Amino acid sequence: xxxxxxxxxxxxxxxxxxxxxxxxxxxxxxxxxxxxxxxxxxxxxxxxxxxxxxxxxxxxxxxxxxxxxxxxxxxxxxxxxxxxxxxxxxxxxxxxxxxxxxxxxxxxxxxxxxxxxxxxxxxxxxxxxxxxxxxxxxxxxxxxxxxxxxxxxxxxxxxxxxxxxxxxxxxxxxxxxxxxxxxxxxxxxxxxxxxxxxxxxxxxxxxxxxxxxxxxxxxxxxxxxxxxxxxxxxxxxxxxxxxxxxxxxxxxxxxxxxxxxxxxxxxxxxxxxxxxxxxxxxxxxxxxxxxxxxxxxxxxxxxxxxxxxxxxxxxxxxxxxxxxx
Amino acid sequence: xxxxxxxxxxxxxxxxxxxxxxxxxxxxxxxxxxxxxxxxxxxxxxxxxxxxxxxxxxxxxxxxxxxxxxxxxxxxxxxxxxxxxxxxxxxxxxxxxxxxxxxxxxxxxxxxxxxxxxxxxxxxxxxxxxxxxxxxxxxxxxxxxxxxxxxxxxxxxxxxxxxxxxxxxxxxxxxxxxxxxxxxxxxxxxxxxxxxxxxxxxxxxxxxxxxxxxxxxxxxxxxxxxxxxxxxxxxxxxxxxxxxxxxxxxxxxxxxxxxxxxxxxxxxxxxxxxxxxxxxxxxxxxxxxxxxxxxxxxxxxxxxxxxxxxxxxxxxxxxxxxxxx
Numbered sequence: 001x002x003x004x005x006x007x008x009x010x011x012x013x014x015x016x017x018x019x020x021x022x023x024x025x026x027x028x029x030x031x032x033x034x035x036x037x038x039x040x041x042x043x044x045x046x047x048x049x050x051x052x053x054x055x056x057x058x059x060x061x062x063x064x065x066x067x068x069x070x071x072x073x074x075x076x077x078x079x080x081x082x083x084x085x086x087x088x089x090x091x092x093x094x095x096x097x098x099x100x101x102x103x104x105x106x107x108x109x110x111x112x113x114x115x116x117x118x119x120x121x122x123x124x125x126x127x128x129x130x131x132x133x134x135x136x137x138x139x140x141x142x143x144x145x146x147x148x149x150x151x152x153x154x155x156x157x158x159x160x161x162x163x164x165x166x167x168x169x170x171x172x173x174x175x176x177x178x179x180x181x182x183x184x185x186x187x188x189x190x191x192x193x194x195x196x197x198x199x200x201x202x203x204x205x206x207x208x209x210x211x212x213x214x215x216x217x218x219x220x221x222x223x224x225x226x227x228x229x230x231x232x233x234x235x236x237x238x239x240x241x242x243x244x245x246x247x248x249x250x251x252x253x254x255x256x257x258x259x260x261x262x263x264x265x266x267x268x269x270x271x272x273x274x275x276x277x278x279x280x281x282x283x284x285x286x287x288x289x290x291x292x293x294x295x296x297x298x299x300x301x302x303x304x305x306x307x308x309x310x311x312x313x314x315x316x317x318x319x320x321x322x323x324x325x
Numbered sequence: 326x327x328x329x330x331x332x333x334x335x336x337x338x339x340x341x342x343x344x345x346x347x348x349x350x351x352x353x354x355x356x357x358x359x360x361x362x363x364x365x366x367x368x369x370x371x372x373x374x375x376x377x378x379x380x381x382x383x384x385x386x387x388x389x390x391x392x393x394x395x396x397x398x399x400x401x402x403x404x405x406x407x408x409x410x411x412x413x414x415x416x417x418x419x420x421x422x423x424x425x426x427x428x429x430x431x432x433x434x435x436x437x438x439x440x441x442x443x444x445x446x447x448x449x450x451x452x453x454x455x456x457x458x459x460x461x462x463x464x465x466x467x468x469x470x471x472x473x474x475x476x477x478x479x480x481x482x483x484x485x486x487x488x489x490x491x492x493x494x495x496x497x498x499x500x501x502x503x504x505x506x507x508x509x510x511x512x513x514x515x516x517x518x519x520x521x522x523x524x525x526x527x528x529x530x531x532x533x534x535x536x537x538x539x540x541x542x543x544x545x546x547x548x549x550x551x552x553x554x555x556x557x558x559x560x561x562x563x564x565x566x567x568x569x570x571x572x573x574x575x576x577x578x579x580x581x582x583x584x585x586x587x588x589x590x591x592x593x594x595x596x597x598x599x600x601x602x603x604x605x606x607x608x609x610x611x612x613x614x615x616x617x618x619x620x621x622x623x624x625x626x627x628x629x630x631x632x633x634x635x636x637x638x639x640x641x642x643x644x645x646x647x648x649x650x
Binding site: 014017018021022023042043093096097100117122124126127128129130131133134135136137138181256257258262263264265266267268269270271272273274277278280281282285288303304305306307308309310312313314317318320321322324325 | 339342343346347348367368418421422425442447449451452453454455456458459460461462463506581582583587588589590591592593594595596597598599602603605606607610613628629630631632633634635637638639642643645646647649650
């Protein structure tokens with residue numbers, strides 16, 4: 001399989017690395033909107049301008065889209081699906097149905113296969129919500145995120161006057177996790193589920209009390225949560241908060257039996273040192289599945305719900321049955 | 326969907342209960358090798374003799390096979406796949422390829438869809454091994470079972486002279502779980518992974534020291550494990566060990582990045598009050614998927630690896646994208 005990358009930020013770099021772990025894939029190029037000579041790949045991957053994409057169609061079985069969900073993917077994925085098999089990590093849950101419809105129309109027009117919303121949430125977490133609810137229909141599920149860096153919340157803090165840098169960690173609250181695992185089916189408020197930990201570098205002489213107040217009262221982002229704010233030095237930021245870890249939990253509890261007398265708990269969790277690199281690894285596995293679907297003559301938009309698990313693996317069906325079933 | 330049950334032990338009873346949670350399925354009958362009047366269903370399900378199966382083909386879209394893996398399913402599944410869409414919980418890992426080949430030939434001959442080895446291991450655990458290894462190719466996975474009742478080990482103890490009743494729990498060793506979660510990729514011996522806890526009711530006057538020695542030195546079953554033996558009264562057995570709980574963990578740790586510098590942990594776990602009822606719930610979800618595949622014109626034997634997750638749910642593709650992705 002010949003793979004290519006569109007967009008070269010943290011996610012694109014992650015895909016470049018992840019493709020080296022795929023025995024059946026070859027990375028033929030990185031495509032960027034920037035002048036290619038200004039982009040330095042991790043390995044010796046050729047870098048091209050996106051204007052070269054149409055001319056390189058023979059070199060690309062699947063194009064892995066590494067743009068952002070806010071502004072890039074809503075246009076990039078349908079545009080590219082007219083020309084290429086594609087996979088993206090579109091993660092704005094509320095607008096997935098619209099994105100799906102747009103990409104489906106484009107892929108059917110182009111005779112290609114497109115898979116949207118691969119990653120871990122949406123992605124692996126979605127799969128676990130689906131499997132668990134299908135197996136335990138009388139039950140309830142809960143998703144917790146973290147401990148991990150929220151880019152959106154970190155950016156929101158950085159926009160406050162007097163803030164030089166900021167890192168925000170979303171932290172699941174242990175008591176809520178335990179209540180869910182117990183099968184008590186608690187109704188949890190936003191505040192009861194997650195804590196927000198903020199590490200802030202303030203400008204010299206800035207009013208830290210005002211910054212802390214502005215963070216804690218910021219609507220949507222922080223006002224509904226218990227939030228801690230810790231001021232640190234630029235050196236501490238560099239030393240202790242350079243990574244982009246994340247993770248979380250999908251837990252479903254349900255009952256079976258003649259009168260629901262037996263409880264069951266299904267729990268899936270991720271602990272990730274690098275959020276973008278793990279997302280990239282999921283994208284690569286689904287790029288493989290997209291290519292298999294295309295080779296079978298399928299067309300249109302798909303999600304992780306539509307892909308037979310075997311399609312994610314480089315192993316044959318017989319090898320999988322022998323070694324993993 | 327019209328569903329029927331073949332075989333009415335703990336698993337068959339579990340399927341009868343699980344089908345009441347399926348909004349899109351109707352249970353049309355329980356089929357047994359025993360005289361039907363000797364079988365008492367949990368609800369008011371009609372009970373028939375298996376000889377009636379061929380005459381009832383119009384009443385059965387999928388036949389859910391609830392026989393045992395040792396002697397029933399190797400013949401039952403291919404025999405029934407010639408006449409019906411079927412699903413089974415065949416769980417002898419080593420002989421799955423043979424069973425698959427036999428069932429595949431029969432299902433293709435009959436023009437039916439058969440799904441084998443649904444349950445939790447094989448089944449949900451297998452899916453998690455596959456997904457995790459596809460996403461983190463450079464890694465290692467571990468499966469732990471328990472805390473739960475092993476029927477095979479309990480039976481082995483019961484065969485010892487002087488034993489009236491016995492219950493054996495397989496218990497994962499916490500230190501091993503922690504070592505695996507840390508990403509240390511430990512090489513673990515059989516003894517380091519699981520403990521075997523035995524509760525035994527001895528006959529009056531029996532030599533308990535001899536019984537304990539015979540258990541602890543029993544090859545294959547106990548000799549390779551740290552085993553505890555506790556003698557209890559019949560009343561304690563009844564009071565404290567009447568359930569059939571089980572569960573376990575599938576953990577994969579792996580690395581990503583330019584030089585494998587980032588670690589990731591994927592963990593899936595089950596905590597089940599009733600092993601047979603949870604297995605039954607998985608069987609019912611896969612029976613739904615079998616029927617969908619049959620309606621699309623597919624034929625032959627499948628496993629959980631071949632089924633698109635969406636097929637397990639009674640919800641439409643659009644509803645799933647809107648509510649679970």
